[in-house]
Amino acid sequence: MPLPSTPLHHPLLLLLLATVACTRLPTAASKPTPPEPCASATACPALLSYTLHADLKLAELAALFAADPLAILAANAIDFAVPGPSNRILPAGLALRVPVPCACSGGIRRATSVRYVSRPGDTLTSIASRVYGGLTAPDWIRDSNGILGAAEAVDAGTALAVPLHCACFGGVDNGVPAVYLTYVVAKGDTVPAIALRYQTTATNVMSVNDLATADVAAGDIIVLPLPACASSFPTSTSDHGLAVANGTYAVTADRCVQCSCGPANLELFCVPAPLADAACSSMQCGNSSMMLGNFTLVMTGAGCSVTSCGYGGYANGTILTTLTTALKPLCPVPHQFPPLIPPPTSSFFATYLGPSPAPMPSEGGIKNNPTLAGMAPTGSQDAVAGAPPTARNFSDVIGVFALCLVANMLW
């Protein structure tokens, strides 16, 4: 955005600039990427990039998306062994990846498990654009709930099904395992910039989303393929199809098992979860003393014989294990886990004035940046992404304004 040549001395001018710089375009004109057609009724794992519209307890965020609080932490490589995670307050403006089952409903992929109980003053537009950050549209909510006509207002206390945009594309992108992240374009985003941030190419983003041109506008919904580790659990397991994005974790088997992906390779690696207790079924591999994640190395004339105890899925309360032996030319280096970051603080200013701004994606929480600054928007464009989509109440206006002032002062 071109900066005005006038010095920023007038408070009103500053306010105007902050408002202009920080107002996210309404999502009314948004173009969702065409929904993915589907035939099988099986849900597949997908991620949604969501920016908190208010300070929310982790439990509230999880309820908003019918997700497991631990699963949200794990999907963002936030330490999920911390005590009492559900009561932690996450700051407004924080962008997180929310894992959802991407279902097949009416022949298209949609996350369909989400229910929202409306509050006083809610409208379909405010629910779609503010509460759910543009991941759905008023018309989708209308259709899913049989709301006729163009009515906008919703009676407080109404339970609404809120379908959210998601995609799976068979869990692959160009032949490589991938999890698809639904992303709502923020003001100032361009396809090349988004592609760079998610380590893919503009051409790939365009082809995945069926975009004829690289033009995207704020509020558009696109999907981004993230390299992932795929699983091969039998269909009889409840976590069949599990896929974990590079650099992140998943918690499965009733929170008994954690699986991670990367950073060195894209092979799913599962071990007992930190909160696993006596209620978990045995995680020992049959006929061996090895536990999930253990391996032994034996040098032979032909190379390195690697025996490992792996996870085979969760079937009916039982943790399946698989003992495999493979001959590799070289012994593998010890496994490295993706780095975990501490849970973000609820303090608005601690978050936005965090140390050492670094070039980070606005959809944060994934990079190997151990500081909280990594969670925060780090440029005025990103600050825009971090702002609530529509400032609907006074505290939001103040929040957005403060955020934008901070952004303007720093950059």
Ligand SMILES: *[C@@H]1O[C@H](CO)[C@@H](O)[C@H](O)[C@H]1NC(C)=O
């Ligand atoms: C206004 O925002 C505050 C905090 O962001 C929230 O607690 C309150 O419920 C909101 N009020 C309405 C009417 O949305």
Ligand SMILES: *[C@@H]1O[C@H](CO)[C@@H](O)[C@H](O)[C@H]1NC(C)=O
């Ligand atoms: C996985 O992430 C790590 C850093 O977190 C990166 O170095 C590596 O290249 C990524 N792998 C793929 C296949 O994207």
Ligand SMILES: *[C@@H]1O[C@H](CO)[C@@H](O)[C@H](O)[C@H]1NC(C)=O
């Ligand atoms: C364990 O060993 C017993 C006897 O040696 C054998 O019958 C059984 O199939 C083995 N189980 C597994 C899982 O290898």
Ligand SMILES: *[C@@H]1O[C@H](CO)[C@@H](O)[C@H](O)[C@H]1NC(C)=O
């Ligand atoms: C085997 O795995 C268990 C559980 O992860 C771990 O506590 C133990 O240290 C591992 N043993 C070896 C020899 O790696």
Ligand SMILES: *[C@@H]1O[C@H](CO)[C@@H](O)[C@H](O)[C@H]1NC(C)=O
């Ligand atoms: C799961 O366990 C229950 C009771 O233990 C049993 O009735 C049921 O058949 C089992 N299902 C499968 C798929 O094994």
